[in-house]
Amino acid sequence: MGVSYQAILWNKSKKRYDLWMSLFIILVLAVFVLAQMTLHPSITIETLIIRATAFTAITLLHIILIIGPLCRLDSRFLPLLYNRRHLGVTMFLFALVHGLFCIIQFHTLGDTNPIASVFLSNQNYQEISEFPFQILGFLALVILLLMAATSHDFWLKNLTPRIWKGLHMAVYIAYALVVGHVALGTLQYESKPLYWVMLLGGFVVIAGLQIFTGLREVKRLRSTSEKTKDKFVKVCNFDDIEDSRAKIVTIGSENIAVFRYDGQISAVSNLCRHQLGPLGEGKIVDGCITCPWHGYQYFPHNGQSPPPFNEKLKTYEVNIRGNDVWVDPKPKPPGTFIQPAKLEGSAS
Amino acid sequence: MNSPKSNEFYIGWKDGLPPRTRRLLILFITALFTFSLGITYLVVKNQKPFNNHQFELGNIQEFSGVLVYNPAPMLLTEGGIPETVSDELLLVGYGKRGALGFLQEIEEEHGQLRQRKITLRGTLIHGDGRAVLELTEKAKSLVEADEHEVFNQREISSPQPFQLEGEILDPKCYFGVMKPGEGKIHKSCAIRCISGGIPPVFRSKRSDGTFEYSLMKDTEGQDINQRILPYVAENIEISGQSQMVGDWNVLYVDMDKIRRI
Numbered sequence: 001m002g003v004s005y006q007a008i009l010w011n012k013s014k015k016r017y018d019l020w021m022s023l024f025i026i027l028v029l030a031v032f033v034l035a036q037m038t039l040h041p042s043i044t045i046e047t048l049i050i051r052a053t054a055f056t057a058i059t060l061l062h063i064i065l066i067i068g069p070l071c072r073l074d075s076r077f078l079p080l081l082y083n084r085r086h087l088g089v090t091m092f093l094f095a096l097v098h099g100l101f102c103i104i105q106f107h108t109l110g111d112t113n114p115i116a117s118v119f120l121s122n123q124n125y126q127e128i129s130e131f132p133f134q135i136l137g138f139l140a141l142v143i144l145l146l147m148a149a150t151s152h153d154f155w156l157k158n159l160t161p162r163i164w165k166g167l168h169m170a171v172y173i174a175y176a177l178v179v180g181h182v183a184l185g186t187l188q189y190e191s192k193p194l195y196w197v198m199l200l201g202g203f204v205v206i207a208g209l210q211i212f213t214g215l216r217e218v219k220r221l222r223s224t225s226e227k228t229k230d231k232f233v234k235v236c237n238f239d240d241i242e243d244s245r246a247k248i249v250t251i252g253s254e255n256i257a258v259f260r261y262d263g264q265i266s267a268v269s270n271l272c273r274h275q276l277g278p279l280g281e282g283k284i285v286d287g288c289i290t291c292p293w294h295g296y297q298y299f300p301h302n303g304q305s306p307p308p309f310n311e312k313l314k315t316y317e318v319n320i321r322g323n324d325v326w327v328d329p330k331p332k333p334p335g336t337f338i339q340p341a342k343l344e345g346s347a348s
Numbered sequence: 349m350n351s352p353k354s355n356e357f358y359i360g361w362k363d364g365l366p367p368r369t370r371r372l373l374i375l376f377i378t379a380l381f382t383f384s385l386g387i388t389y390l391v392v393k394n395q396k397p398f399n400n401h402q403f404e405l406g407n408i409q410e411f412s413g414v415l416v417y418n419p420a421p422m423l424l425t426e427g428g429i430p431e432t433v434s435d436e437l438l439l440v441g442y443g444k445r446g447a448l449g450f451l452q453e454i455e456e457e458h459g460q461l462r463q464r465k466i467t468l469r470g471t472l473i474h475g476d477g478r479a480v481l482e483l484t485e486k487a488k489s490l491v492e493a494d495e496h497e498v499f500n501q502r503e504i505s506s507p508q509p510f511q512l513e514g515e516i517l518d519p520k521c522y523f524g525v526m527k528p529g530e531g532k533i534h535k536s537c538a539i540r541c542i543s544g545g546i547p548p549v550f551r552s553k554r555s556d557g558t559f560e561y562s563l564m565k566d567t568e569g570q571d572i573n574q575r576i577l578p579y580v581a582e583n584i585e586i587s588g589q590s591q592m593v594g595d596w597n598v599l600y601v602d603m604d605k606i607r608r609i
């Protein structure tokens with residue numbers, strides 16, 4: 001198992017992922033460009049580039065943002081999450097070409113520094129319909145740049161997953177800025193209400209899915225601190241956990257995944273050391289807890305990744321009394337060995 | 349308990365797609381492709397159409413005529429440009445610049461050119477009855493100049509009060525360089541161009557639906573480029589005195605009476 005464990009390298013799934021992504025982008029661009037040239041033959045090449053790249057970027061952004069909640073709705077969507085970072089970086093590159101072309105087209109060869117001009121040309125902040133929408137696009141692009149620049153696992157490690165994740169949550173700010181950019185820019189020029197339907201429709205779908213799955217999550221993670229005895233808290237019945245799977249419990253501020261495997265129980269932190277993926281939604285494969293997002297692995301009894309990897313999870317003491325599973329919510333230092341709890345009567 | 353909907357478990361680095369996962373993803377990807385391509389087509393289909401104005405990029409041509417500076421730098425030609433547009437070529441500089449700076453450079457080298465018959469090289473921009481010449485080669489745009497002054501006979505009407513609704517445009521982009529060269533999405537660029545010295549043009553609608561284009565000055569006949577920047581590309585109402593000078597209507601705008609609509 002340790003040998004085949006290669007989460008960071010290229011593999012067949014990633015190649016297949018990128019292939020489908022490229023096919024999608026090529027088809028969208030082809031339809032966009034062909035339709036422009038036949039329906040609006042007097043379009044200039046600059047406008048064509050500006051609009052084609054903008055449309056591709058915003059389309060990819062929507063897809064990126066619905067993948068997360070879809071995976072929470074049904075774990076069979078998880079392969080879409082596997083290489084989402086390539087989707088993100090590609091989206092950024094399209095947004096970058098769009099932004100650069102806009103700056104060149106609308107702000108260079110004038111009497112002011114082009115970047116300064118983005119901020120200084122239109123200064124009508126009083127009226128919503130006249131608001132300087134390009135500034136919103138510019139700020140979104142800066143956020144996307146920071147995210148793309150730190151997308152590599154090198155940064156993930158150096159910034160720590162928690163800070164990295166915080167930074168990458170800024171994609172929602174970028175999305176809000178882009179919605180404002182389009183609503184106060186292009187939609188103040190175009191006259192068909194269909195564009196409002198599309199923009200707001202996209203927003204409703206993304207926000208709706210996020211809120212719906214978020215609420216489900218909150219319900220599930222609600223603290224399960226019912227019965228306490230000594231330092232242990234009763235979390236569930238042994239039979240409530242499927243074999244090779246886990247139950248996620250939140251006790252105080254601890255987010256714990258309680259795994260059942262081979263008639264025994266182990267508990268580790270629910271947060272994957274990679275990108276804080278929900279380990280409790282993973283599975284024991286080849287004797288290792290396997291993260292549902294990108295397949296990082298950990299031994300259930302000590303929270304350590306199999307060699308040559310050295311990720312370590314916090315572990316928790318466990319206990320089975322009768323048929324009930326009890327967990328001590330005070331975490332042990334990452335990588336600490338904990339004797340798995342066996343169901344009484346099962347062979348030792 | 350938190351049982352995932354399917355008991356299948358995908359490990360990206362390890363194996364291919366489990367069967368039920370595969371089925372769902374094929375369905376999803378087919379739907380996504382169809383939907384996205386449909387949206388792509390609708391986005392293009394419903395776009396506001398572009399005007400048919402032209403920028404003859406790459407085609408440097410020579411035009412001869414009398415150079416005047418009022419109400420804006422122009423070359424009063426005697427034909428040689430498309431029949432559907434005015435013979436009065438409005439001059440603009442390269443990039444987002446007026447022609448004045450380049451013409452001054454040329455005059456420093458060749459002496460005063462005002463009211464003289466000269467030949468200029470540049471790129472033609474034209475549409476909706478108007479023609480603009482970009483001095484693409486900047487201060488090297490002069491081909492030749494006659495020594496004698498010519499007194500052109502432009503008809504000049506007597507000033508009359510006016511009040512108009514419309515939009516301030518930069519004529520370089522609007523008459524052909526950019527699609528679209530008007531409205532909100534082009535606003536910053538129009539501000540840049542007018543700030544750089546390109547003469548502002550006011551577009552108003554006539555009762556028959558066609559457009560009227562007028563040059564803009566202040567009530568003293570001075571340039572107002574910098575003062576009207578806050579109103580560029582917005583729907584406004586202006587008033588003052590107006591006068592026909594040759595083919596161009598000139599608006600002497602009362603700055604205190606500009607009103608956003």
Ligand code: HEM
Nearest residue numbers: 050051054057058095099102134137138140141178186533
């Ligand atoms: C430096 C940053 C940016 C600038 C200066 C900028 C400028 C503009 C301009 C001038 C337009 C109108 C263009 C036209 O239709 O002729 C536009 C439209 C648009 N922009 Fe941006 N933008 C920037 C960043 C972004 C980013 C990061 C996105 C994210 C995806 C984005 C998405 C769009 C979309 C979807 C449209 C509408 C489609 C269109 O009309 O082309 N922009 N932007």
Ligand code: FES
Nearest residue numbers: 272274275277291
């Ligand atoms: S493997 Fe990436 S979050 Fe767990």
